[in-house]
Structures are given as C-alpha cells and as structure tokens.
Amino acid sequence: MKNVNLILVLLLLIFFACSSSEGDTRSEGVTGGYAVGDTARDFRLKNVDGKMVSLTDYEEAKGYIVIFTCNTCPFSKMYEDRINALHAKFADKGFPVIAINPNDARKKWGDSYDNMIDRAKEKGFKFPYVQDKTQEIARAYGATNTPHVYVLNKDRKVVYIGSIDNNARDAASADKLYVEDAIMALENNKAPEISKTKAIGCTIKWAS
Template sequence: MNSRKSFIKNTIALACISLITIGLTSWNPPSATQVEIGDPVPLFQKEMVDINGAPTFLRQEMKMNGLLVVFSCNTCPFVLQWENRYNELYELCAENEIGMVLINSNEAKRTGDDSLEKMKEKANAEGYKMPYLMDEGHLVADAFGARTTPHVFMFDKNAMLAYRGSIDDNSEDKNQVTKHYLKDAINAMSKDETIDPNITRSIGCSIKRVAQ
C-alpha cells in the first residue's frame, strides 16, 4: 500500500513539473513568419520607445558592422540566468562596431511585470549598457518570428540575418559554457568568416502575446 501511495505521489509530482516546464519553455518550433538567414531586418524603421520613453528604431541602433537584437523580458527564469552575459555581449559588439538592443514584447504583461516602468527598474538594477526597447503589440516580435525570451537575431553590415538562436549552451552557469554560439558568431562575422552554426535552438520562456 505504501509503495502504491509513493508511486501516485511521484506521478503527480512529475506531472506538475512537466506542466511548469511547458509553461516556462518554448523550443522555437518552425514559423512561417520567422526571419531566415540572409533575410533583411524586419520593421527596420518601426518606432519603439526606450525605458525613458524616447522614440527610436532598429535602423537607428544599427552600427557600421551590424545589429544584435535580443528579445528579452523582466522575470523569465532563463533571462535571469543569461542576463549576466548581456553587458559582455554589448562590449564585444561595441568593439566590433555592432549595435545591440534588448526588446521586450510581452504585451500580455504590460500592465504588470513588463510595464515600461518595470523595464526601467530592471535596466537600472542590472546596469544594462544597451537600449532596452518596448515592442508595443509585439509587432516586431511577430515580424521576426521571435518565440522565446531570450531569443537572439544578429544582422550583418548589410542588415541581413547572419545568426539566429541561443546565446550559448548553459544558461545556469556562464563558467560552464562549452559552446559560445553568439560570441563565436560575432567574432566570425567581424572577420568576414563563415558562421557555423548560424542557427541554434532558442530556449526560454514563451513571449507573452495577446489575442489578435
């Protein structure tokens, strides 16, 4: 009898863990609207606002050798684990004349955890060096086919997609990373070398969209 009760408890626990994982994680399934390697920057001149309410757009944030776009948010556990690499990536991009922005597209949480005020608090608390932009109505995320937070899209000097996917292979501990996907892509692009791989699987929380 005790073993049966234990089995039932374990089964329920596993089911709960599975439901939580599904709620937090998206594995970037294929999308008809997802920007592909060699495609131009979508909505290049679509106006967004930064944490101070100042208008800007991706064309303005692009530097001489390209633009790195990271879809992010304030509370996703995967973002909380990976964001200690954001400023390092910004510095690497700056060294190579590549612009970098974070974009928050969580429209369903805009009156709560992902409001502009909360975005400002987050950016200041973490000391973000790059612009943190609000994507009203998740129009930019939809045009990119962005699925997760974080989700990375890097464009070359011709504003064509050069890399899409994940930052690296270990969100939990940057000292245990074995595959520096994004850093390697930045370094390769700056040397006009082939980026391999140029697509990796994005892992993170689903972008919180609203019904259209």
C-alpha cells in the same frame, strides 16, 4: 536529501514559470518569421530612457545583436549579465546589443514599461531596452522565446538565430558561445559555422 529536494523544487518552479504561457503557442503568435539569409526589417521602439530607437540610428554599425528578452522569465534573468557583457565587448567594435521586450504586459504585469525601466536600472543595462508593445516586431522576426537572438550584418541580413550560448544556468560552463562566434565570423567577413540553434527560454506572452 534535503538538498536534493530543494533542487527539485527550484527546477519545478523554473519549469512552471516558463511553461505557463496562458494558452500561447508558436502558431498563435508567429507565422513565418526570418530565416538565416533574410533581410530583417528595421523598427522604431521606445527605449527605457523614453527615446525611440531604430537600427538606422547606428550609422557606423557593422552589425547588430537583436535580443528578444524580458523582465520575468528565469532564463532571461540568467542571461542578463551575459547580455551586458556582449554589449560591453562588441558595441565599440560596431556590433551593439538592442534588447526588445515583446511580452504583453496584460499577461505579465512584471513586463510593463515601468518595470522595464526599473529592471534596466537595477541591472545597469548599457544597451537599449525597448518595448515591442504591439508585438509587431517579434512576429516579423519570428521570435518565440525569451531570450531569442538574431545576429544581423550591417545590411540587416540575418546570419545567426537562436541561443546566446549552450548553458543557460552556468555561464562559466558554456563551451559554445554562439553569438560571440557569429560576431567573430562577421568581423572576418565569414559566415558563422553555426547559424541556427534552438532558443531556450520562456514562451513569449502574446496578446489575446
């Protein structure tokens, strides 16, 4: 019984951490955004190493894995190791991960730039982790949650939008690897069989 109560408490904590959007809704932060088949805009955002990062920096890229994520969301934390693994598996094949933190640090101090630096060091991120300080890129892409993934081909055409896989809490139990499948399809000059899924995570914390 004690174990059951503990599980319930943990689930409630995750629920409130993700649902506490301080008045944020999809309509407040996002109007439109990209659909599969659209061409995504480039960006120039500050990485945790102090350098500016753009998609055009990757001259040999065959595509891109753009992930809107953050330091504080429990779901983002669940996926950090998997995001590292995606970059390790696909970056050398021409499909780098670029992680973007869109949260307003005034709403979530834990998502400040300094805390991003600390988190990247703590987790050993090998990919760029950049700050969308104005939230312009998150709005342009149509991101609503953390994490929220956009897989692009080499011409920045969107081929997949949604979740990384179908099991946030247990990587080993995930049997639908949406991002990996999308990259595999690109490598074979095909369209992914699944091109859109629901992004599961916390709402982006939009500036007032």
